[in-house]
Amino acid sequence: MTEAALAEGSVGAAAAPARAGNKQLDLRVLLGLVLPVGLALGWEAAVRFGLAQGRLVPPPSRILQTFAELARSGELSTHVWATLWRVAVGFGLGAAGGILLGALSGISDTSRRLLDPTLQALRAIPSIAWVPLFILWLGIFEASKVALIAVGVFFPVYLGVAGAIMSVDRKLVEVGRVFRLSRSAQVRRILLPAILPETIIALRSGLGLGFMFVVAAEFMGASEGLGYLLVDGQQMGKPDRILAAIIAFALLGKLADAILVAATRPLLRWQDVSRERL
Structure with a gap:
């Protein structure tokens, strides 16, 4: 057998797992669409055949028509970008604060005893209760909206990071000491890999809450954003x-979560788990 044939065979063998992985991904995507598409088609059929009026819950065809009208007028892009900007900034601020204070609480007993009681009490405050205070402090414009979103993101990230650090297996730390790793080496080679999976889950939870809090934020006198579109639809x-x-x-939240998962997947490539994380 020639060298060219051997090279071609090795390339084909390497490409086979990639093709199998792509097919498996396609099947997962299609399976995930079965429920929403099936519900949409069922409701459309019920309205078309007169089994339901579709006045309070319009059929998918009317919703698609509304999407098209909003897109043609430019309203959709304006509202989407306003919401995405607020979520991105609020998520960045809340996640940074949650990681920092969560790391402090997880590593240091003194910091945890100092910070955790107050933060746990603040976590119990309903999100809507912050609205009048943020308006009073920061005004009715963007700063108060971003602050509210950051508060919503902060707490799940803080809890996730602190809990992940405190749940690191003591045997792993002892192994690092046996091999005489420096403190920085222990953090880099033991602590970070141990807490990364739970930290990423905490970030995903915080991102989801960021999209929930942006609705409350955009109720605060916003003139654009998807939350404003909700209020406008209700009033009209x-x-x-x-x-x-x-x-x-729903679409933006799923897309943002998928981007976060894809961006952090290389950090978890070392994991040998029986089932892929959602």
Whole structure:
């Protein structure tokens, strides 16, 4: 057998797992679409055949028409970008604060005894209770909205990071000491790999809450954003606009979560788990 044939065979053998992985990914995507598409088609059929009126819950065709009208007028892009900007900034601030204070609480008993009681008490405050205070402190414009989102992101990230650090197996730390690793080497080679999986889950939870808190934030006198679109649909008596905004929130939230998972996947490549994380 020639060298060219051997090279071609090795390339084909290497490409086979990639093709199998792509097919498996396609099947997972299609399986995930079965439930929403099936529900949408079922409701569309119920309205078309007169089994339901579709006045308070419009059929998917009317919602798609509303999406098209919003896209043509430029409203959709304006509202989407306003919401994404607020979530991105609030998520960045809340996640940074949650990682910093969570690391302090997890590593140091003194810091945990100092910070954790106050933070746990603040975590119990309903999100809507912060609204009048942030408006009073920061005004009704962007700063108060971003601050509210950051508060929503902060607490799950803080709890996730602190809990991950405190749950690191003591035997791993002892192994590092046996091999006489420096403190920085222990952090880099033992602590970080041990806490990364739970930290990423905490970030995903914080991102989801960021999209929840942006709705409350955009109720605070916003003139653009998907939360404003919800209020506008309610005031105008247009359920199709309300549902269009809700679906847009769902799509944006799923897309943002998928981007976060894809961006952090290389950090978890070392894991040997029986099932891929959601």
